[in-house]
Amino acid sequence: MHPFLDLPMHVSAQWRRAPYALALLACAAPAALIAQPGRGGGGGAGGAGAAAGGASPSNALPALPKGPRAMMLRDWYRVANLSNPAVSPDGKRIAVTVTRAVEADNRRHSEIWVVNAAGGEPQRWTSPSTESSNPRWSADGKYLFFTSQRAGGTGNTWAIRLDQPSGEAIQVGDYPNGSMPSDGSFAVFTDAGRPAPTAPSPDPFGQMQPMARPPFEAITRPSVSARFDGRHVVDMSYKVNGVGFVPGRRVARTWRPTQIARQPIGDTTKKVITSTAYSHRGPVVSPDGKWIAFTADSRLRPDSVVDRERDSLATLPYNKVRDEAERNDADIYIIDANGGTPRKLTDWMGAESQITWSPDGKQIAFIGRPGRTKNSNIYVVDAAGGTPRALLGNWQYEPGNFDWLPGGIQFTAEIGGRSAVLRADMSGKSLPTELVSGRRQLRGASYDESGKTLAYVATSMNKPTELFVASGDGTGERQLTNFNKDVNADVVWSDAERITYKSVGNLEIEGWLMKPYGYEAGKKYPMVIYIHGGPHSSYGEGWFDEFQNLAAQGMFVLFTNPRGSSGYGAPFTYSTRGRWGMEDYQDLMKAVDIVSVRADVDSTKMGATGGSYGGFMTTWMATKTTRFKAIETDRTITDWTYWYGSSDAQGLTEFEFYGKPWDNQKLYDELSPIRYVNKVKTPMLIVQSEEDHRTPMGSAEIWFMSLKKQGVPVELIRYPRSNHDLSRTGEPWLLVDRLGRLRQWFGYWLQGVQPGAVAN
Numbered sequence: 001m002h003p004f005l006d007l008p009m010h011v012s013a014q015w016r017r018a019p020y021a022l023a024l025l026a027c028a029a030p031a032a033l034i035a036q037p038g039r040g041g042g043g044g045a046g047g048a049g050a051a052a053g054g055a056s057p058s059n060a061l062p063a064l065p066k067g068p069r070a071m072m073l074r075d076w077y078r079v080a081n082l083s084n085p086a087v088s089p090d091g092k093r094i095a096v097t098v099t100r101a102v103e104a105d106n107r108r109h110s111e112i113w114v115v116n117a118a119g120g121e122p123q124r125w126t127s128p129s130t131e132s133s134n135p136r137w138s139a140d141g142k143y144l145f146f147t148s149q150r151a152g153g154t155g156n157t158w159a160i161r162l163d164q165p166s167g168e169a170i171q172v173g174d175y176p177n178g179s180m181p182s183d184g185s186f187a188v189f190t191d192a193g194r195p196a197p198t199a200p201s202p203d204p205f206g207q208m209q210p211m212a213r214p215p216f217e218a219i220t221r222p223s224v225s226a227r228f229d230g231r232h233v234v235d236m237s238y239k240v241n242g243v244g245f246v247p248g249r250r251v252a253r254t255w256r257p258t259q260i261a262r263q264p265i266g267d268t269t270k271k272v273i274t275s276t277a278y279s280h281r282g283p284v285v286s287p288d289g290k291w292i293a294f295t296a297d298s299r300l301r302p303d304s305v306v307d308r309e310r311d312s313l314a315t316l317p318y319n320k321v322r323d324e325a326e327r328n329d330a331d332i333y334i335i336d337a338n339g340g341t342p343r344k345l346t347d348w349m350g351a352e353s354q355i356t357w358s359p360d361g362k363q364i365a366f367i368g369r370p371g372r373t374k375n376s377n378i379y380v381v382d383a384a385g386g387t388p389r390a391l392l393g394n395w396q397y398e399p400g401n402f403d404w405l406p407g408g409i410q411f412t413a414e415i416g417g418r419s420a421v422l423r424a425d426m427s428g429k430s431l432p433t434e435l436v437s438g439r440r441q442l443r444g445a446s447y448d449e450s451g452k453t454l455a456y457v458a459t460s461m462n463k464p465t466e467l468f469v470a471s472g473d474g475t476g477e478r479q480l481t482n483f484n485k486d487v488n489a490d491v492v493w494s495d496a497e498r499i500t501y502k503s504v505g506n507l508e509i510e511g512w513l514m515k516p517y518g519y520e521a522g523k524k525y526p527m528v529i530y531i532h533g534g535p536h537s538s539y540g541e542g543w544f545d546e547f548q549n550l551a552a553q554g555m556f557v558l559f560t561n562p563r564g565s566s567g568y569g570a571p572f573t574y575s576t577r578g579r580w581g582m583e584d585y586q587d588l589m590k591a592v593d594i595v596s597v598r599a600d601v602d603s604t605k606m607g608a609t610g611g612s613y614g615g616f617m618t619t620w621m622a623t624k625t626t627r628f629k630a631i632e633t634d635r636t637i638t639d640w641t642y643w644y645g646s647s648d649a650q651g652l653t654e655f656e657f658y659g660k661p662w663d664n665q666k667l668y669d670e671l672s673p674i675r676y677v678n679k680v681k682t683p684m685l686i687v688q689s690e691e692d693h694r695t696p697m698g699s700a701e702i703w704f705m706s707l708k709k710q711g712v713p714v715e716l717i718r719y720p721r722s723n724h725d726l727s728r729t730g731e732p733w734l735l736v737d738r739l740g741r742l743r744q745w746f747g748y749w750l751q752g753v754q755p756g757a758v759a760n
């Protein structure tokens with residue numbers, strides 16, 4: 001997991017859009033859910049604007065012309081995104097989530113579709129009137145479970161019955177979700193327990209909005225509670241991007257350590273088998289059902305002690321010896337499947353996750369990260385104990401998810417900007433072998449019970465996501481779906497050339513140059529460099545609406561993964577610590593140098609754009625060079641001290657800048673573009689979301705005002721009802737509006753296209 005946030009570590013800047021934020025509507029699924037793609041009923045494969053009309057602005061828009069042609073803005077609504085493939089235990093069927101926008105309703109919609117692994121038409125299994133995602137098959141093949149919020153249910157797990165005629169989705173209480181032994185007789189999962197009952201006391205503030213009520217131990221009170229509807233804050237984490245404002249505690253802090261529970265399949269009785277002051281995490285049962293492995297604090301200290309220690313350390317100034325020391329926060333333990341005293345499997349420095357038993361139950365594998373800035377690896381240890389051994393040796397890259405199949409361990413990994421399915425050498429002596437690879441990005445490798453069938457979703461530069469199947473060893477790959485057939489037939493998606501180049505310190509940097517739509521040899525075209533955020537994320541070999549948008553406008557799009565990006569190993573990722581805007585800036589400008597001397601690039605018409613950390617970098621660039629004729633800065637950061645105080649992710653700079661602003665104010669200041677704003681001459685478009693709690697509005701506002709006061713052309717677009725993820729999961733109409741503004745801004749400054757003349 002990401003050290004600062006609840007996010008997976010290797011987040012591709014392009015793929016962050018995939019798990020669309022679902023506005024799950026409460027609505028029962030009608031019977032006869034199965035539909036053929038492209039045959040109506042709420043949107044077939046690739047169907048544009050699938051929902052039935054209602055009065056909306058989009059209804060007034062003319063039909064999109066047939067292609068082949070450049071991408072138009074409204075083509076965005078036509079692209080289907082596939083995610084979470086799941087192979088049935090017998091390997092015969094594959095379920096997948098299909099998400100697309102419903103243009104007329106300004107929303108996204110997700111459904112579960114199922115396709116035979118042997119091929120054939122995919123079938124829709126969930127209702128077009130309800131949101132459904134994340135399919136998973138029960139081990140005995142009786143159910144297809146999926147996530148949905150429907151009226152009259154508890155929790156968000158629903159199921160379609162497979163072993164008998166089935167109608168609407170149901171909820172089943174006797175089939176718990178969790179880790180199961182080979183015979184599938186019971187499931188093991190964590191249980192947060194119930195809060196201790198407290199005597200109800202009258203709450204004088206009970207009628208107030210939750211954010212307005214005086215939190216626990218607050219000193220001030222509303223003079224008249226019915227007249228105060230503001231926000232009263234005493235806790236540090238009072239706002240979270242994508243969630244909003246979070247009400248504070250109203251009672252003293254208590255701890256509810258997670259326990260391990262087990263429940264027989266076909267029974268509704270849950271038995272909690274532990275009762276400890278420490279939490280159990282990620283329990284997995286051995287194939288023979290006798291043992292449960294889990295992670296917990298390395299000293300099994302009560303959660304209250306661990307949390308208080310962490311909170312008190314967090315108030316101290318940065319201390320190199322203490323804060324850079326390697327830590328052993330957690331270890332793996334094994335307990336009898338009926339409960340008892342756990343045994344520590346091994347004392348291992350660092351963090352363990354994804355504990356997995358070998359099929360014979362004799363060994364345990366896990367992903368281990370020996371130190372915060374060190375590469376993770378797959379480790380294997382005897383279930384009896386011993387020293388874990390690394391399977392990937394000194395491999396440059398890091399494993400994603402892995403499966404221990406009958407034939408060995410297979411895993412996914414980011415290899416720079418592409419991704420692959422690989423097999424580990426179980427002796428740990430050789431580097432892993434790529435089974436499914438190529439210039440593309442793969443997600444969600446899923447296997448049947450025997451490991452003989454493998455499914456994944458894949459995309460490449462000019463191909464939106466589709467579902468693929470192959471043999472377990474990666475051979476015999478076949479594309480199973482064509483949800484984007486119609487849009488692909490109309491739109492000529494641009495392809496990109498992969499480049500690598502040596503930058504400061506001889507470090508190799510990977511990048512791509514996407515050709516403009518309608519490229520003709522002998523002509524010159526404007527070029528825009530895109531800069532990703534994080535900084536620990538990456539661009540890569542996948543279809544990306546933003547790049548296609550500007551390429552369709554007739555521009556080269558340059559994008560690179562400067563040092564600091566993820567996907568090239570932890571040393572590369574963390575090599576910019578304390579040096580943001582230094583060598584990574586040079587990595588970016590080096591790419592501009594290389595590309596700008598090409599005969600087909602007009603070096604007098606270059607632009608730059610980027611979001612979040614990329615937004616910081618674009619403002620930083622604006623203070624350093626006038627080579628760009630126009631810049632767009634998105635969800636920007638212009639003052640790191642302001643950002644530290646107003647964002648929801650202080651851990652990022654506390655780690656990267658070696659402390660809090662007052663520990664290292666000089667660095668926070670020196671790396672803040674606002675200190676040099678008097679040097680900016682480049683026209684800038686600023687795009688910012690009103691509800692962005694990751695990079696709040698103040699950075700954009702001060703940048704806007706500073707440029708205005710200096711007479712530099714600047715526009716600020718403030719998007720309502722939007723957070724940090726507007727460009728990925730925001731309201732479709734606003735998201736597309738933003739794409740249009742990018743075309744217009746660069747169209748005006750780089751191509752001389754007059755306001756209002758850029759095609760939609």
Ligand SMILES: CC(=O)N[C@@H](C)C(=O)N[C@@H](C)C(=O)N[C@@H](C)C(=O)O
Pocket residue numbers: 002004005007011013532533534535536537611612613614649652694695724
């Ligand atoms: C990798 C990551 O997400 N890091 C976070 C702490 C983060 O949110 N950083 C932002 C400043 C950022 O740049 N986010 C990127 C990923 C974005 O595009 O939003």
